[in-house]
Amino acid sequence: MSTNQVVVRGRFYSPANPAQGEAITAYSEASDLVIAALQNNGADLRLPLVALKPRYGGFNREQVYFDWKSAQGEACSVCFSAKDAELLMAQAQATATQPYQQVRREQTKRKRRSTIGLGLLALYLILPFLLLLILLWKSHQIAAWVAGYVSIEQEQALGEMVFANATDGMKLRQTGYDYEVLKSIGERLTQGSVYDYHWYLADTEEINAFAVPGGYVVANTGLLKAADSAEEVAGVLAHEVQHVEQRHTLEDIIYSLGWQASIALIAGDVSSLWITQAATQLTSLKFSRELETEADIKGLEALHKANIAPQGLVTFFEKLAESEEGLDSLTFLSTHPASDQRSANLKKAIQQQTNWTTLALPYDWPKVKAAVEQNKHTIK
Amino acid sequence: MSSMDIVDYQIFGADSQYVEIELDPGEAAVGEAGAMLYMEQDIVMETIFGDGSASTQAQGFFGKLMKAGGRLVTGESLFTTVYMHQGKMWKRKVAFAAPYQGQIVPMPLNQLGGELICQRDSFLCAAKGVSLSIAFQKKIGTGLFGGEGFIMQRLQGDGLAFIHAGGSLIERTLRPGEKLRVDTGCLAALMPSVDYDIEYVGGLKTAFFGGEGLFFASLTGPGKVWLQSLPLSRLANRIVRAAPGGTGETSVLGGLGSFFGDN
Numbered sequence: 080m081s082t083n084q085v086v087v088r089g090r091f092y093s094p095a096n097p098a099q100g101e102a103i104t105a106y107s108e109a110s111d112l113v114i115a116a117l118q119n120n121g122a123d124l125r126l127p128l129v130a131l132k133p134r135y136g137g138f139n140r141e142q143v144y145f146d147w148k149s150a151q152g153e154a155c156s157v158c159f160s161a162k163d164a165e166l167l168m169a170q171a172q173a174t175a176t177q178p179y180q181q182v183r184r185e186q187t188k189r190k191r192r193s194t195i196g197l198g199l200l201a202l203y204l205i206l207p208f209l210l211l212l213i214l215l216w217k218s219h220q221i222a223a224w225v226a227g228y229v230s231i232e233q234e235q236a237l238g239e240m241v242f243a244n245a246t247d248g249m250k251l252r253q254t255g256y257d258y259e260v261l262k263s264i265g266e267r268l269t270q271g272s273v274y275d276y277h278w279y280l281a282d283t284e285e286i287n288a289f290a291v292p293g294g295y296v297v298a299n300t301g302l303l304k305a306a307d308s309a310e311e312v313a314g315v316l317a318h319e320v321q322h323v324e325q326r327h328t329l330e331d332i333i334y335s336l337g338w339q340a341s342i343a344l345i346a347g348d349v350s351s352l353w354i355t356q357a358a359t360q361l362t363s364l365k366f367s368r369e370l371e372t373e374a375d376i377k378g379l380e381a382l383h384k385a386n387i388a389p390q391g392l393v394t395f396f397e398k399l400a401e402s403e404e405g406l407d408s409l410t411f412l413s414t415h416p417a418s419d420q421r422s423a424n425l426k427k428a429i430q431q432q433t434n435w436t437t438l439a440l441p442y443d444w445p446k447v448k449a450a451v452e453q454n455k456h457t458i459k
Numbered sequence: 460m461s462s463m464d465i466v467d468y469q470i471f472g473a474d475s476q477y478v479e480i481e482l483d484p485g486e487a488a489v490g491e492a493g494a495m496l497y498m499e500q501d502i503v504m505e506t507i508f509g510d511g512s513a514s515t516q517a518q519g520f521f522g523k524l525m526k527a528g529g530r531l532v533t534g535e536s537l538f539t540t541v542y543m544h545q546g547k548m549w550k551r552k553v554a555f556a557a558p559y560q561g562q563i564v565p566m567p568l569n570q571l572g573g574e575l576i577c578q579r580d581s582f583l584c585a586a587k588g589v590s591l592s593i594a595f596q597k598k599i600g601t602g603l604f605g606g607e608g609f610i611m612q613r614l615q616g617d618g619l620a621f622i623h624a625g626g627s628l629i630e631r632t633l634r635p636g637e638k639l640r641v642d643t644g645c646l647a648a649l650m651p652s653v654d655y656d657i658e659y660v661g662g663l664k665t666a667f668f669g670g671e672g673l674f675f676a677s678l679t680g681p682g683k684v685w686l687q688s689l690p691l692s693r694l695a696n697r698i699v700r701a702a703p704g705g706t707g708e709t710s711v712l713g714g715l716g717s718f719f720g721d722n
């Protein structure tokens with residue numbers, strides 16, 4: 080044995096001690112594995128590597144065993160840690176270690192397969208949660224993306240369904256002077272639209288208006304009562320209509336639909352509950368600040384195109400915020416806060432429009448208000 | 460100096476056994492709280508974080524936490540109960556009972572190379588100083604089809620541990636390279652030198668008509684293995700099948716759950 084020889088610890092299993100084995104030290108020399116000074120006879124055991132059958136073994140296959148048959152035909156084995164086996168084999172003659180190299184390659188392959196397998200298993204187990212996280216994280220973008228694939232016809236059909244749900248129990252009408260004025264203002268604002276608009280008046284004191292995908296617009300009589308001019312109503316309608324035109328409501332419904340659908344998917348229970356829920360939320364939809372700003376700006380453009388004075392959009396909200404009406408206007412104000420920032424932005428946008436030719440809306444506003452009062456009693 | 464306590468014990472009973480451990484003043488034993496049968500006066504029961512072995516006491520807080528986490532994974536309780544003889548004189552006894560019919564096997568770890576891997580629910584009790592940790596099967600095949608064998612319990616130290624084997628116990632010494640195929644549930648304990656793999660046995664015919672013996676644990680020597688003739692899973696399986704409405708069928712997810720959950 081040369082001085083720079085690597086000596087490693089291992090365990091030797093023989094018929095004399097098959098269960099526990101005995102602690103030994105070993106080194107390799109040329110094409111032999113040498114087990115030093117065995118307890119039973121004190122002599123070195125020199126084994127030619129070609130006669131040894133290497134394998135990975137032990138509970139987690141983290142050890143290397145070299146098996147052989149003794150002269151008497153008895154099974155023997157010597158075991159090293161994977162690291163020590165590598166050291167031993169590095170010292171030995173390369174050609175003699177070929178069986179070991181082969182086994183080691185197989186082990187590497189097996190380990191890689193195991194890792195991939197465990198990875199796939201883990202992925203399978205966490206996939207529902209992963210999907211949920213992605214949905215949560217990118218939900219608005221996903222909804223916008225999905226909305227892009229919805230045709231106008233589909234949107235109109237969905238709108239019809241949602242409208243039926245949302246207005247369930249509401250007193251709607253499509254008659255009376257006040258309704259005719261509402262419809263007329265709305266049609267001025269939606270000329271050339273791809274949507275087929277339907278206008279409704281709901282008899283309730285609450286100051287609110289909302290629009291359903293596909294072009295269903297509901298305005299409360301409370302809105303007409305609170306407005307001092309047709310231009311103010313036009314401003315509000317111009318804004319609400321843009322939530323349809325820009326597909327804000329559609330995206331929001333898809334967003335809540337996708338959300339419910341993913342929960343149902345994970346819980347394994349799919350019901351049609353979502354459509355009702357999406358509809359009930361509709362009268363108090365709260366869009367993001369960006370979408371509201373977009374509706375404001377596009378609404379101004381629509382007013383401009385229809386030659387309607389735009390100031391009504393600003394003044395109506397300002398008036399609402401200051402008014403004593405409080406509770407009645409709560410819904411609309413909570414979804415459309417009349418912040419100073421918003422007013423300032425709108426005023427700035429109005430000033431930037433230089434060639435704004437306005438024509439006064441040709442409606443008898445006191446007559447509209449009177450019609451609201453009158454029709455309220457007749458509708459019952 | 461050895462960290463373990465020398466323990467005298469006696470095993471009673473034939474089919475449903477219990478082990479009575481005799482403690483000198485200051486000596487202690489650890490056991491799962493649910494396994495204790497009785498304890499004499501002066502023996503104080505204390506629930507500790509970890510397993511009470513010297514190694515856990517030496518580790519920092521995070522070491523303890525990791526080990527306790529490991530115990531959670533094996534389905535054992537987070538805390539171990541230590542039964543300490545705090546009297547000044549006399550020997551006192553504490554007894555632990557087997558959970559169901561079978562045999563209690565004393566395992567002198569010092570004579571077994573200082574380490575033993577056993578089925579999760581096989582461990583009964585040990586002299587304080589035996590460290591308990593999880594032995595996680597990293598081989599994917601074993602993990603998927605090994606059933607109870609996926610996560611096992613590792614006992615380390617030089618003390619005496621007691622294992623419970625359901626039904627009858629079979630102790631086998633495997634020569635180097637000698638192979639023994641065992642039903643996965645029937646493996647109670649093995650030495651860490653034994654190669655443990657899962658083997659698919661038989662073709663389609665076995666798959667359809669062979670019942671539960673589809674996957675076998677393939678054990679390769681050298682080392683000792685301990686087998687139990689009546690694993691709890693097999694017993695439970697029969698009871699569920701015999702119960703009204705019980706079908707014993709499992710879904711893919713149920714199958715996956717079964718090696719994480721209780722068996």
Ligand SMILES: [Zn+2]
Pocket residue numbers: 318319322366371374414415
């Ligand atoms: Zn809005």
